[in-house]
Amino acid sequence: MDRDEALQLFTQYAFKSDKPIDGFEDLIEDALHYAGGLPLALKVVGSNLYGENRKYWKSALEKYKRILEENIQEKLKISYDGLDGFTKKIFLDIACFFKGDEKEYVTKILGYCGFFPDDGIKKLIDKCLITIDEYDRLMMHDLLEDMGKEIFRQESPEEPGKRSRLYFHEDVHEVLEKDKGTKHIEGILINLLGGHRKIRLGSEVFAKMERLRILIVRRCDESFCDRLNYLSNELRVLDWPNCSLEFLPTSFLGEKLIVFDIRGSNIRDLGRGLQSKRNLEAGGMALMALSKLEHEVNHD
Template identity: 95%
Template sequence: MKEMDHDEALQLFTQHAFKSDKPIDDFEDLKEDALHYAGGLPLTLKVVGSNLYGENRKYWKSALEKYKRIPEENIQEKLKISYDGLDDFTKKIFLDIACFFKGDEKEYVTKILGGCGFFPDDGIKKLIDKCLITIGEYDRLMMHDLLEDMGKEIVRQDSPEEPGKRSRLYFHEDVHEVLEKDKGTKHIEGILINLPWGHRKIRLGSEVFAKLERLKILIVRRCDESFCGRLNYLSNELRVLDWPNCSLEFLPTSFHGEKLIVFDISGSNIRDLGRGLQSKASIFIFNIMSICLTFKNLTNIDFRDCGDLTNISDLSSCSNLEKLILYGCKSLVEIHDSVGFLDKLVELRWKDVPA
């Protein structure tokens, strides 16, 4: 990584530490120490400067003492000081972006994190102000690779030797180890399954998720999985169930999914989502190859290319639904009239649907 010369570094640091082209006189004696500890890398200059912005001399001296104790080459530890100063909700937002949502649209992530109770409007603003994330093209949440690595290392340090006791799983070898050998625990709140091309099939038992009571995020990007029998448990804490091409024909009957915000099982073999998804206020005739949804928090539903679905039942209780994708559901013969009365629905796709 190329370092900046002194004048360039001073200009960049000043822009972030003082939101000005010139340092405040009262901090003239401290700025050179700050420059020295930040080093000449643009990322550290931005993050260190943003961490000091708006603070008094006492805070500067305390923070600079921390930077002083970090070896010059340990960039990650310098960056982590900014993370350590965040509140708990904002820390969780940072870690979720690092592990799961880097590159996703801000609005999409905000809905999910809001559903988790993390106050994302406030938290994302703080992360931007601290230069820990940026907003990229098409309003996507972006993060420097070094900051992504830092976030993932923070998660790894939760339990260096036992991945099943970490809050988030994202590295394919850890995911494979924990799921195939049933080493999951209640500590896991999010999983990304993204196995490399050519990776061997992952064999999952019917109780693979039974211990994951607090699981909020399940994202499957690439996975050649096979199940030994029927899946018996999914956490009702799930906010994201993003599992395209899922090999399951049925979801667990105990899965209610009332907290789901994003539901994507496109291209799957799903035939029946289980009685747990039926309305508690009404009784529906539940066809073996139909789906009956009553998720008040859902904003996105993607059933594209689910070839065994025949019926989309009453969606009137999905009052926040914005996107419903059904194209390629070649067995679909009935879509309930309630779809036409969803006030917030802005995207409906149903190409190649017999209904």
Template identity: 55%
Template structure:
């Protein structure tokens, strides 16, 4: 009798243990499912976002391309738009995953493996999946996800090889799947042909810029009347770059008018450190010749015709035809309708600051001089100077090289 009682207790305990484990698994599945459906935080003040998201979603739905590139310079709002698109469309797919800081993570040790495991978990919700190495991970992703219609967002991609390391080829996805990438390089998906479609993020217009700035500076959708003129000065300076509007709005919030005037004067002379750190990411990704071309344009050639600049830089063995196109692809410069080189004021200021930091106190030690006062100071210090004078179409350009 005692033996039977003991056996019964064991069976009861085993059944209770199994039931508890079963219930625990159900709770975890529900919890994971709810967590997976939780929308991403987009931004505090989504000014100008909805119209851009609507346009891109409309284009995505009418386009058979399964890789969508959202490109533009740093601080333009690519990540914000990608998150908003993800929130609005993820429930239309069998599985979805948003991988942030992709450039940074894919470059770290074991970063690709971590990204692969995150991708598999986010879509399959199996926390026991381990890929071992990136080659096995690529195979696992293809085998397990190729039968599913998925949405995958890769935020901040700067090299196509990063995507290949994660996924291998991109032609195995089920029909209707979409890979959305944010990048500063519009040339990134050129090798994919019809499989790739790119959309450029434009700056905010005047009204949108004023509203976004006001939300951060005044917690209102428009500025105070006695600050309107100063606010418009900031809007003019930022040229519709959301990052700059947010940082400057927060910086000026609650400050007096004299402080505003002093701050605006400083902005126009010295780059804001937070803004410059974001913009410098693109510059640091260039090779040395491309960096030289960028700095030359920032210091001397903004507003000059593309052909004229190519002629000048070609004589310096800088291979400008290729180099200038690379800068255009990286959204560091642009060419207007009159074939003149253009550059965002923040990028130009960043370029000049890079040169200035070569020797903050001694202009003669810098690689380039563009201010009359600095040139005069250097010449009067008996520095050996080579002066190059170039005439073209009635325009005289003078360049100084110091040795």
């Protein structure tokens, strides 16, 4: 991207106009230099500076100046660092679990997590950290997705069990196979697509994960798990099609569930906390029940 194109794109996001405001000429040149001609960086940097005075611009641009030219993720992270705590959580959940999902679906989940998603998603859009596509799905540039995943990896680089979210297969494998889960874990995506090493769960594998909000399981065979003695009652999302379990833990009430997808599963008993489809629907949950249970709950 040449200098004129970069200036035009940056101006659109930094001033919401075709022309920059007088008095910012020197700072604009610095911003263009630090963005390095990368369209995504121009959008994110410009959006971060929009509506701010010269003092703020100087301070923000000084941060960009200190970052090595090739470290684009660190440049983009400056916008993330300026977010409030709830909006940071929303960004990380989207990067790890919900990229490509419909906005309404994600908003409902994050709302029940207490994250104020209507406000947070708007802020992320304004900062160009996420976008909404023509199908009303939450989208994110690959560089920003990678940045988000690196942020929660850095929460505990050497001990993945102490991170808030688990996504990378090797980390998931280590934590679950070696029973290294902790109370820090809030979300896990388990996906055995593409020849990843198999994982076999012990019955107590989730016992220490008392704050687990999101559990998504994909493409796991019957050897993955045959019994669980514990699931967190903080779960908002239990998304486990073709689940090999026959019973859910007796202590699992599921009172905070928003998404409960067990289609194609072997489960024969929902347990005392999830006894009827009517109860789930009354709680506003999205129940997608397996056929074995549908007959029972519909004739209860």
